[in-house]
Every structure is written in C-alpha cells, then in structure tokens.
Amino acid sequence: MNYLTKENGLLSWLLTGDHKRIAILYLISITFFFFIGGALAGLIRLELLTPQSDLMATDTYNKVFTMHGVIMIFLFLVPSVPATLGNFFIPMMLGAKDLALPRINLLSWYLYVLGGILVIYTMVSGGVDTGWTFTTPLSTHYVNTNVLSTGMAVFIAGFSSIFTGLNFIVTIHKMRAPGMTWFRMPLFVWAHYAASILMVLGTPVLAIAVVLLALERTIGIGVFDPVKGGDPLLFQHLFWFYSHPAVYIMILPGMGVISEVISTFSRKRVFGYTAVAFSSVAIAVFGFFVWAHHMFIMGISNYAVLVFSLLTMLVAVPSAIKIFNWTFTLYKGSITFETPMLYAFGFMGLFTIGGMTGVFLGTSGTDIHLTETYFIVAHFHFVMVGGMLMAFLAGIHFWWPKMTGRMYPEKISQMAAVVTFIGFNLTFFPQFILGTLGMPRRYAAYPPEFQILNVFSTAGATILGVGYLLPVLYLVWSLKYGEIAGDNPWQATGLEWQTQSPPLTENFTELPIMDHEAYDYEWLENQKTKEVASAG
Amino acid sequence: MPDSSAIDHGAVTTAGDAHAEHPSYQRHHFETVEQQADASAFAMWLFLLTEVMFFGGLFTAYLIYRNWYYPAFVSASHQLNVVWGTLNTVVLILSSFTMAMGVWCAETRRRRGLVLCLTLTMTLGLVFLGIKTVEYKEKIEKHHVPGQHYSLQSFLDPAHDEAALAAGDKPLALDMARHTEIYFSLYFAMTGMHALHMIIGIGILAFMIFRARAGAYTGGHVTFVENFGFYWHFVDLVWIYLFALLYLISRHQ
C-alpha cells in the first residue's frame, strides 16, 4: 500500500490533497508544456539554419520565440523543481505528513492548468509577438496579437506560483518534525525557502504590472503611454522587479537539488553547510536590488545604471560561495558517477559559465555592447537550460526510485546525460561567439557570415532534443520494467529516504524524530548496523 | 540557536499521544490544534504580504507621476469630494472596529454578538461601496474616466466647473491639463482595486454570517474569523493611504 495505490480513479487524483499526488500532477503537466516549448525552440533553430527567413514569415517567427519564452519561463522553469520535487519532498524532508495547506496546493495546480489552457488558447487563436517581456509601448500600442490572453495567463500562473511559495514558507516554519531545527534541514529545503520568499514578494508586482498593461491596452489609461505623459519604462521597472528575482526563483531550487546530489554521491556532508544555506537567502535578498540591469540601454538614468551595475556584482558572491562549497564537498569524497551526479557535474560547469557571463552583462560597459545580441541568449540559456534543466533532470533521476519505487536504467540514462551535455554545449556555445560578433537576437534573418555558427547551433539542438526525449522514454519504461528500488537505493541521509518507496499517503508510519545533523553518513551506518543487529 | 526549537516542538510530540481527543476541526496532517491555527494565521500574513506588494506597484506609479505632474494632480484631486472621502474613511474605520469586535466575540464565544458584529461590518462595507458608487457616477458624468471620452474641460476652464471654482483653481496649460488623465487612471486603478477587495470581503462576510448563525465560529475554532479580520483590516489600511494620497494632496491651494 502506498500513495499511488491507496485510492484509484481519476477523481481521486483530481481532488487529492496529497502533496505527492499533486506533485505527480504537476510533473505530468509541466513535462507536457516543456515539450511544447521545446518544439517551438526546434522551430526557431530550424528557421535560423539559413540566413534568409524562409521557413516562416518574420511575424510568425516573432510569435514562435515569444510563445517559446512564455511557456518555458512561466509554465516550465518557474514551477519546474518547486512544484514537482519541492512539493513531493519538502514535507518528507521535514518529517511532516503533508504541506501545511493541502487545498491551496491543489488550487495552485488548477491555476497552473488554467494558465496553461490560456496559453494554448493564445497559440491557437493567433499567438502573441511581443517577446515574453511584453515591453511597452509595443505591447500596448503597436501589436494586434493576443497580448491580453497571454497577460491573463501570466497573471494566473503567477498566482499559482504565489500559492506554492506561500505553502512552502508556512510548511517550513510550522511543520518541522521534532528535532528538525533550521540547521538540520537539508539544503534543498533552504533553497526552496529562499525561492519561496521571492515568489511571495515578487510575483504580485508582476501581477499589477500585467493588470496595468491590460488596462492600458483596453481603455488607454495612459500610465505607460508617453503621449499622455506616462512612462513606458515604468512598466519595465515593475516587470523586472519580479522577473529578475524570478531567475532566482528558477535557479535556487535547482541549486537545492545539486546540494543533495553532490553530497549523496560523494558520501560527504556538504562543505560549509551554513554558508550554503545563508547564500540562498542572500541571493533572495540581493535579488530584489538589481533588476534594472535589464534596462541599461533602455534610457534609465546613468546614475541608476552605476548603482544597479554595482549591486549586480553582489549577487555573484553567494552564487560563487555555492559553487566553491560544492567543489570542496567533492574534495576527498568517495565519488561515484550515477546519472544524477553526471547531471550535477553538468550543472556546475555550465552554471559557472552562465554565471560568469552574467558578470560581463552586469557590467554596464560591456552590457551596452552585448545586450540584445545572441550573447545574452547564450548567457541565460547556460543558466536556465544548462543550470536549471540539468538540475531538474538530476533531481528527477535522483528521486525517481522514491517517487515510483522503481530504478531507472542506469547505463542508458548515463548516456542520455552525456548526450544532453554535448548537445547543450554545441547549441549554445556558438551563440556566445555570435553575440560578440554582433548578431542581434529576435530576428528571423541574419547576414550570411553568421551561418556556420548557426548551423552548429541547430545541429546541437537536434542532439539536445534527443537528450531530452530519451529520459521520457526510459523513465516511462521503468515504471513497469524498472528494478524494484528499495527504500534507500543511494544510501542517502534525508528523512525522505528513511520511509518506504513509494511512500505512504501520510509519508511516515510514525512521527519521525530528527536526532542527527543533515548529511550525517555515520548516523546512517549506525542505523544499518542497529537494524542488522535487531534482525539477527 | 540550532537546538532550541527542539524544545519548542516538545508540545508537538506529546500531543501525539492524545490522538483520540482531537477536535473535529483539526485537519489530519497537523499534530495539534495550535499548530494548525499558527500555520493558517501565518499563511494569511504571507498572503497579505503579496497584497502589500500588489498595491505597492500602484503606489510607486502614483509617487512618480505625482512628482512629475504636480499641478495636474492638485487640480485633478480637487475634483474629488472631500466630504464623501472623509465620510468613507470614517465608515471604513468603523467597520474595522466592528470586525475587531467580531473577532473578540468569536474568541469569547458570543454567538449573537458575533452575528451582530459581522452584520454591522457587512452593512458598513456596503455603505462604503454605495458612497463610492456615487463618487464614480459623478466622475462618469463629468467625463473624468480615462479613455476615449476623457474631457479636459474642468481643468482648461475651471471657472465653469463647480468643484474647481470652489477650490479656486487656475486654468492649466493644455499640456499639463492632459496629465490629469494619469491622475484619474491611478485614481480608478487604486480605488477600483480597493473596491474589488471590498466586494470579495463582503461576499466572504455574507458566507460567514450564514455560518456564524449556526454557531460555527463560537465553538473554539476561530481561525477563519481571525484570518478574515486580518484581511478586512488590511483593506482598511490601504484606504487610509488612498484617502491621504488621492483626496488630500493639497486642499489649501
């Protein structure tokens, strides 16, 4: 008996309050939107295979990259790790029976679905071509596409995200098992705590920005309309006040996954646990003070450029703390190379490159040259795809045995990890070069001299596509044919591994008591010896 | 610091033994009623944080444009009726008071008192919306609603406008007069968003009165009333700022 088999029928899923079932619902819907977004990315790369805009008209191209951005950001990256793995494992890691607000959790999924339906409606009814940033006055005055339905989708998906974050914060504060102090929590939980703060405090500002945008577009209220004395840049200020912290909403949970994976597969406590925990919170706090670095060339004041450029450098510090501490965790550890670990290595390398190029872009001098070119496209794909998606896959593989009770096939999944890594680099590294050469983003056509690098990039995207399809195939296969996993196949220390796989509906047979530090592998050994002794 | 919360949670473990004595309103995933009450109150506070940031975006916009187009904002604000505004502020403060009393009645298990307080709160809320409707109607009649039909008449020719005349407004230059539309955009966005919160609140109040008559909140389970109280006071709080910023910019000029 476990959470999957306890009740049957569609309604038992659609009306469930169980955080694990909601996580599965999220996993399915998120994967669905990921592949829609991925297909759109494929179209973009196909179009860019040749210098002319021949596969589709430029208008269509604009719609394709906009929908790609909207879907990937609001329907995949923001909820990816938190709503699936976070939802599933935060209560288990804390030793709780469920999240604090199960009904709000279910509501959050329904809002997500509603947002998703609106996005699909937008696509089938003509799409939207403003870019995912909805920059005013383009979005308010100059396009005839479905800005409103997209805006509404973003608004609704935003509330889904708020409810998830709110639920996590309450759960982490109020639902910890006896003995589970703040500094015994897994770093995965710390990372989600920081990301949740950003969700709760940042998302409403996006909501109001979108509401004002909709009012501007429908009745012309004038707050973003220069003709009436409004300032189009105000929209960007409000938009980026959320959307910059949003990149930390996306990456922080991924960093949480990496902490778990690195520690488990090097059999060592995460080096500098406290520093890594606080660096998550520091990223969250600093994250609110740097947003205008997206607007350096938009006409904000030079003094503001100076201040925001300087503050942006601050964020590099906690990010670097994490990378260094993971590296030190590996030092003298007993490292094994299971699939999650391969993805984690991919994350560390690619995120570091993505983060470092972020420093170039945060420096106003270089940013003015590089922004709006493919350099910026490469930068955020290194962080989001190279970083976040690798972390997501690492997490999915790492916890798959716990979620389903089955092992994924190790050899083929290791191969998929390597394929993803190669495909990724081939796709996005050329884009750094294209950017420095001056190829602008968001154009369907480009000068012929850029073709060879674009061909590399499209070839890489094909490989990357294979790398992403493989896990879907073998993971689904493993549901039926995978080896039975057992309770703790990785010999990991988190509370989620100390219960059966797949877990019971209320996670634990009895209330767990946390009597050791996080990542305490000695405690785990002692437990095993005790069990053997009592069995004997 | 790390170990002290083990003691805090002591209450949680011992409560595990008393499984049989759980009150009916305790949800299964909580260990104790206190944990449940704390969690939902905290969740409500976090929700109010999102509300703060939601209105925060509007306040930011207001601050910027008020400083850019000060004369336009002054003249436009003179079109609002301070008497109605003050009256509405008083109404809302009173409703906050009755709500607070309602929470107290629930906590001290006074069923009839609770029903009375909630009914009063709802009535005052409706009065507020009524007055707001009167004000909106006036704006619509004078074409002060932003959009295609927006009229600059009151600001270009204040001599023929009652409100402007009473305030002693001087005619604005055309360029500045056009910026009054921004003021009214923000006025409608802010008060409209506020009124929307009131309407939602009144809907919940109606539901609560219905349940309170059956004694739902006077049996010791007061979380819902308390949390709604937080919401209602927050809406009051937003209005306190809206009143100061929209109505009272500068009555002396």
Added chain:
Amino acid sequence: MSEETKHTHQIVGPKVYVIILFALLIGTALTVWASFIELGPWNPVIALAIATGKAVLVVLFFMQVKYSSKLTKLTVGAGIFTLLALISMTLSDYISRAWGRW
C-alpha cells in the same frame, strides 16, 4: 529559532478597540484639517505621517501584531522592507534621470 509553536494568542478586549477607534477617528479629523492649511512642502509629509500613524495603530492593535509572535512581526517587517525596496530603487532611477525636476 525563536519561533513558538505554542499558541501565544492573547485576547484583546473591547476597551482597547474602542480607544483605537477614537484614535483613528481623531487622526482622520486631524489629517483633513491639516490638508486645508498651507504648510508648503510639509503638507504631504504630515498627511503621510498621520496616515502611517493610523496604519500602525491598525496593524498593532486591530491586527494584533503587538500581541503576536516574533515571526508575525518579522513578516510585517519583510513586507515593509520589500515595499521600500521597490519604491526607493525605482525612484532612484527617476530622481537621477533629471536632477532638479523633482
């Protein structure tokens, strides 16, 4: 951590509420009166100061933050902090775009 799981709830009586009600009404009268007096740049300052005073009363007593756990106080503080971050950092752009137009 200093978080209390035990219910630190304290029932606030009608006496406090009545006092706060009158304080709020007096504050309202005061702010309307003050807005009709010519105080130059101090008009908005006083209006906002009185509004903030009223808001503090509402938060502390009607919303019972004065009697709540540290966590609630911290939550309120976090809200104010982020709101100020939004306002001040946005204004830092607008103020420095054209010195003196403000």
